[in-house]
Amino acid sequence: MSAPFFQAEGISVQFGGLKAVDGVSFHVDKGEVFTIIGPNGAGKTTVFNIISRIYNPTAGRIMLEGQEVTKLPAHRIAGLGIARTFQNIELFEHATVLQNLLIGAHVHRTTNPLAEALFLPSVKRAEVALRERVEEVIDLLDLAVHRDAMVAGLPYGARKVVELGRALCTRPKLLLLDEPSSGLNVEETEDMAFWIEDITRDLGITVIMVEHDMTLVSRVSDRVMAMNQGRVLAMGQPAEVQRHPAVVEAYIGTPAAAAELERAAS
Amino acid sequence: MRFIFKTRYEQDIELFQHGGKVFWYGLLMAVLLVAPVFVSPYVLTQLSQVCIYAIVAVGLMLLAGFTGQLSLGHAAFMAVGAYTQGVLVTAGVPFFVGIVAAALFAAAVGVIVGLPALRVKGLYLGIATLAFGTIIEEIIARAEHVTGGNAGLMVPPVNLFGWRFADGPSFYYLCLAFAVAATLIVINILRSPTGRAFVAIRDSEISAQSMGVNLAFYKTLSFAISAAFAGVAGGLYAHNIRFLSPDQFTVVQSIELVMMVVIGGLGSVHGAIYGAAFLIALPQMINAVKPFLPLFLSEATGLQPTVFGAVLILVVLFEPLGIYGAWLKTRTYFDLFPFYRQGMFRRQKAFQKSDRLK
Numbered sequence: 001m002s003a004p005f006f007q008a009e010g011i012s013v014q015f016g017g018l019k020a021v022d023g024v025s026f027h028v029d030k031g032e033v034f035t036i037i038g039p040n041g042a043g044k045t046t047v048f049n050i051i052s053r054i055y056n057p058t059a060g061r062i063m064l065e066g067q068e069v070t071k072l073p074a075h076r077i078a079g080l081g082i083a084r085t086f087q088n089i090e091l092f093e094h095a096t097v098l099q100n101l102l103i104g105a106h107v108h109r110t111t112n113p114l115a116e117a118l119f120l121p122s123v124k125r126a127e128v129a130l131r132e133r134v135e136e137v138i139d140l141l142d143l144a145v146h147r148d149a150m151v152a153g154l155p156y157g158a159r160k161v162v163e164l165g166r167a168l169c170t171r172p173k174l175l176l177l178d179e180p181s182s183g184l185n186v187e188e189t190e191d192m193a194f195w196i197e198d199i200t201r202d203l204g205i206t207v208i209m210v211e212h213d214m215t216l217v218s219r220v221s222d223r224v225m226a227m228n229q230g231r232v233l234a235m236g237q238p239a240e241v242q243r244h245p246a247v248v249e250a251y252i253g254t255p256a257a258a259a260e261l262e263r264a265a266s
Numbered sequence: 267m268r269f270i271f272k273t274r275y276e277q278d279i280e281l282f283q284h285g286g287k288v289f290w291y292g293l294l295m296a297v298l299l300v301a302p303v304f305v306s307p308y309v310l311t312q313l314s315q316v317c318i319y320a321i322v323a324v325g326l327m328l329l330a331g332f333t334g335q336l337s338l339g340h341a342a343f344m345a346v347g348a349y350t351q352g353v354l355v356t357a358g359v360p361f362f363v364g365i366v367a368a369a370l371f372a373a374a375v376g377v378i379v380g381l382p383a384l385r386v387k388g389l390y391l392g393i394a395t396l397a398f399g400t401i402i403e404e405i406i407a408r409a410e411h412v413t414g415g416n417a418g419l420m421v422p423p424v425n426l427f428g429w430r431f432a433d434g435p436s437f438y439y440l441c442l443a444f445a446v447a448a449t450l451i452v453i454n455i456l457r458s459p460t461g462r463a464f465v466a467i468r469d470s471e472i473s474a475q476s477m478g479v480n481l482a483f484y485k486t487l488s489f490a491i492s493a494a495f496a497g498v499a500g501g502l503y504a505h506n507i508r509f510l511s512p513d514q515f516t517v518v519q520s521i522e523l524v525m526m527v528v529i530g531g532l533g534s535v536h537g538a539i540y541g542a543a544f545l546i547a548l549p550q551m552i553n554a555v556k557p558f559l560p561l562f563l564s565e566a567t568g569l570q571p572t573v574f575g576a577v578l579i580l581v582v583l584f585e586p587l588g589i590y591g592a593w594l595k596t597r598t599y600f601d602l603f604p605f606y607r608q609g610m611f612r613r614q615k616a617f618q619k620s621d622r623l624k
C-alpha cells in the first residue's frame with residue numbers, strides 16, 4: 001500500500017501546562033475536502049499552525065506525499081505545495097490586492113535580486129508571466145474590481161476572498177482554510193462554497209478546512225473530524241460525526257443538556 | 267481628474283505609468299541639470315549634500331519604510347563607506363574601485379548589524395542596531411593608524427580618469443548621477459519579487475513566511491542593500507567634506523537619518539527624497555530666520571535639534587505619511603475639487619500610528 005497523500009501521526013503541542021493538541025492522527029486522500037470541527041479552543045488552528053511549521057510539535061510528525069514536513073523551516077512549506085489562509089485574516093494590509101496576490105506567487109519567482117535591481121528584460125518578462133498567472137486567480141474569484149485597491153480599505157468579505165486568492169497563487173496541492181466562512185454574510189458564504197467546490201473539482205486541490213457553519217460543512221466535506229480539548233472525538237461522514245454523542249456533548253455540554261435542548265427544539 | 271485605463275500588464279510594471287509623469291520627472295531632471303548655471307557655489311555644495319543624503323534616504327526607506335526594520339545604525343554605515351573611500355583613495359586606489367569597496371564593506375557590516383533583526387523587532391531592534399553603531403564609531407576612533415582616530419582624516423578630491431571632480435558642477439553632477447541611480451535601483455527592487463517580499467515582511471511576518479518568503483534571507487538582504495547605499499553615500503560625503511572624524515557619525519546622526527525618512531513619509535520613495543531635502547534645508551532655513559529672532563533664541567544652543575524634534579512631533583501627530591502625504595493630499599484636493607471630503611485619508615492615519623515599524 002502506498003503512503004496516503006497527507007498524514008498527521010500523533011501530533012502534540014503544549015503551551016505551558018495546556019495540551020493544545022494532544023496526539024492527533026488523521027490522513028487525507030488526494031482530492032478530498034477534509035473538515036475539522038470543534039468548539040473554540042479545541043486546537044483546530046493549532047493543528048494548522050503545526051502543519052505550516054509555525055509551531056514545533058512536541059511529538060508526532062506530518063507527511064505530505066511521503067515527505068516529512070515537520071523537518072522543514074516554515075518558509076519551505078509553500079514551495080512544497082501547502083498554502084493556507086488565517087482565521088484572523090493576515091493580509092499585507094498596505095499593499096494592493098494585486099501585490100498581495102503576486103506575493104502569493106513568490107515561490108514561483110525566477111529572477112534574482114541583482115537582475116531585479118537593474119530590471120533586466122528577463123525580469124520584465126518574468127513579471128508579465130507572473131501577472132498572467134495571477135490574473136487567472138483574479139478572474140476565478142471575481143476580484144477584478146478590487147485589483148488596484150489597498151487591502152486596508154477593503155470590506156471584510158472581500159479580504160477573505162483576497163486571502164483565498166493569495167493562497168491559490170502559490171499553486172498549492174493542499175490548501176488549509178481556517179474558518180473560510182466566518183464573518184461572511186449568507187450570500188458571501190454561498191460564493192465561498194462554490195469556490196471551494198471549484199477549487200477541488202476543477203483545480204484538483206486537496207482541502208483541509210476548519211469550519212463552524214454546518215450547512216457549509218455538510219455541503220462540501222467528504223469527511224469530517226471533530227476535536228475537543230486537543231483530542232480527536234470522532235471522524236467519518238459529515239452527518240455521522242455531527243450526530244456522534246461525544247460531539248454533541250462537546251458542543252452543548254452534557255448529554256442531558258443536549259437531550260434537554262433537543263426537547264425544547266421539537 | 268485623471269483616469270488611467272490599463273490595457274496591458276506591462277503598464278503596471280513600467281517606470282512611468284502615464285505621459286504626465288514622464289513630463290514632470292523630465293522637467294525635474296532638466297531643472298537639476300541646469301541648476302549649476304543659476305545657483306551660487308555654496309548652494310551647489312548643499313545640492314550635492316541633498317543628493318548624497320537622498321542616497322542614504324532611499325536606502326533607509328527600503329529598510330525602514332518597506333521592510334519595516336528600524337535601524338539606528340545608519341550613520342555608522344555611512345562612516346564605514348566614508349572611511350573606506352577616504353583611506354583607499356589616499357592610498358591611490360581609483361575612485362570607482364573605492365566606491366565599490368565602500369558599498370561592499372558597508373553591506374558586510376550591515377549584514378552583521380542586521381543579525382538582531384532575525385530575533386527582535388521594532389524598538390528592540392532599534393536599540394540593538396544603535397549599540398552596533400556605537401561600537402563601529404568606537405572602532406573608527408581607536409583604529410588611529412588607519413583612520414587617523416579623533417584627529418581626523420583628510421580626503422583628497424575625486425579624481426576620475428585623470429579628471430578632477432574637485433568641486434562645483436562636476437562633483438554635483440557626480441552626486442546627482444549616483445542619487446538617480448540609487449533611486450532607480452530602489453524603484454526596480456520594489457516592482458520585483460524581492461521588493462514585494464520586503465513589503466510582505468513589513469505587513470505580516472507570519473503570512474510572508476507561509477507564502478514562502480525566507481524571513482532571514484530577505485531581512486538580511488534589506489539590511490545589506492540599505493547599508494551599501496549608506497556606504498556609497500558615505501564615500502561621496504568624504505569627498506564633499508574632505509575631512510572625516512568619528513564625531514560626524516554618531517548616534518545623533520543616525521537618529522537624524524531616521525527622522526529624515528519619517529518626516530519625508532514612511533513607505534514612499536518620494537518621501538525619502540523630500541526627507542533628504544528637508545534635512546539639508548532645515549539648518550539653512552534656521553540660519554535665514556536667525557537674524558529676526560530675539561537674542562535669547564538666536565543665541566541658544568541646540569536650536570536646530572529642537573526645531574527638528576518639533577517638526578517630527580508635528581508630523582507623527584498630524585501627518586503620519588510625512589511630507590509626501592501632505593503633498594498627496596494637496597494634489598488629491600485639486601484633482602477632486604470640489605468633491606474632496608474630509609477624512610478621506612483617515613484610515614491610513616490610524617494605521618501609521620499603530621502599525622508601522624512594529
Ligand SMILES: Nc1ncnc2c1ncn2[C@@H]1O[C@H](COP(=O)(O)OP(=O)(O)O)[C@@H](O)[C@H]1O
Binds near residue numbers: 015038
Ligand atoms: N501561541 C499560543 N500560546 C499559548 N496558548 C495558545 C497559543 N495558541 C493557541 N493556544 C491555546 O491553545 C488552545 C487551542 O487554540 P486554537 O487551536 O486556536 O483553537 P481553535 O480550535 O479555536 O482554533 C486554546 O486554549 C488557545 O488558547
Ligand SMILES: [Mg+2]
Binds near residue numbers: 044045046087
Ligand atoms: Mg481557530
